[in-house]
Amino acid sequence: MATSDIWAHFRQNYFMADRLPEYRQLLMTILERGYRFMPMADFARLVRGRNPPEGRVALLRIDVDSDPRGAARMFEVERELGIRSTYYLRLSTIDRQLIAAMTQHGTEVGYHFEEASTLARRRGIGNAADVERCRDILREHFRKNVTLFGKRAGVTPRTVAAHGDFLNRKLGISNNFFIDDALLDELGVVAEAYQKWLVSRVSARIADRPPPRKWQPQPPEEVLKSSPAALSLVIHPRQWVRSPSANARADLHRVWAETEYRLKRLRAGRSG
Numbered sequence: 001m002a003t004s005d006i007w008a009h010f011r012q013n014y015f016m017a018d019r020l021p022e023y024r025q026l027l028m029t030i031l032e033r034g035y036r037f038m039p040m041a042d043f044a045r046l047v048r049g050r051n052p053p054e055g056r057v058a059l060l061r062i063d064v065d066s067d068p069r070g071a072a073r074m075f076e077v078e079r080e081l082g083i084r085s086t087y088y089l090r091l092s093t094i095d096r097q098l099i100a101a102m103t104q105h106g107t108e109v110g111y112h113f114e115e116a117s118t119l120a121r122r123r124g125i126g127n128a129a130d131v132e133r134c135r136d137i138l139r140e141h142f143r144k145n146v147t148l149f150g151k152r153a154g155v156t157p158r159t160v161a162a163h164g165d166f167l168n169r170k171l172g173i174s175n176n177f178f179i180d181d182a183l184l185d186e187l188g189v190v191a192e193a194y195q196k197w198l199v200s201r202v203s204a205r206i207a208d209r210p211p212p213r214k215w216q217p218q219p220p221e222e223v224l225k226s227s228p229a230a231l232s233l234v235i236h237p238r239q240w241v242r243s244p245s246a247n248a249r250a251d252l253h254r255v256w257a258e259t260e261y262r263l264k265r266l267r268a269g270r271s272g
């Protein structure tokens with residue numbers, strides 16, 4: 001990280017003002033443009049049944065990487081506006097009470113999975129091919145974790161979305177490489193958010209980024225100019241809600257994860 005990046009990261013972690021009014025405004029603008037917000041599972045089911053939704057559809061997806069409390073405040077804004085979205089939670093960010101409120105509102109709660117990067121870290125795996133060789137083990141871990149997620153969360157996930165870890169970027173392999181329809185069908189899961197058949201039905205996709213950039217590849221006001229039929233927004237609470245303690249925990253966790261991986265790599269190097 002460059003010094004300016006570290007400073008920007010620090011500033012965002014501890015001094016950023018909540019951007020919830022901006023979030024509300026964004027959602028209201030999308031509503032005013034005639035969009036209907038739809039949970040991912042509903043959209044996926046329609047696409048899979050070859051009956052894609054009519055009119056403009058907005059798929060609002062929130063990846064809860066580190067901060068369920070921030071997610072709760074974003075959900076509050078959506079509930080007030082009568083919007084139904086999709087929250088993807090990791091096993092480490094499950095908040096049962098929040099999930100119950102979301103489900104009651106009709107918001108979807110799915111599983112944000114990371115078996116491949118977890119295995120790579122624990123075993124100190126140094127390249128993508130060695131992760132690929134663990135395909136069957138990873139499918140087994142995924143089966144167990146979907147069940148575990150259901151038990152802890154109190155809802156069975158209908159869709160899942162791969163989390164992106166630093167190790168995915170380092171090794172050049174994504175967390176969903178071992179997923180296919182057969183595995184998902186077996187578990188009653190309609191879709192993985194990055195599956196081609198699903199992504200190909202999305203007309204425009206934008207994701208939030210840390211300020212000052214804010215959006216990738218374009219800001220919503222630019223994208224809305226062309227009125228895409230199916231608009232996907234990928235959002236992270238960290239970029240919208242000030243939460244110094246959750247951010248500090250996430251940073252520490254990241255340092256620990258990198259240290260654990262380096263130690264395992266050293267050990268793997270010695271034994272092989």
Ligand SMILES: [Zn+2]
Pocket residue numbers: 063064065112162163164
């Ligand atoms: Zn994630």
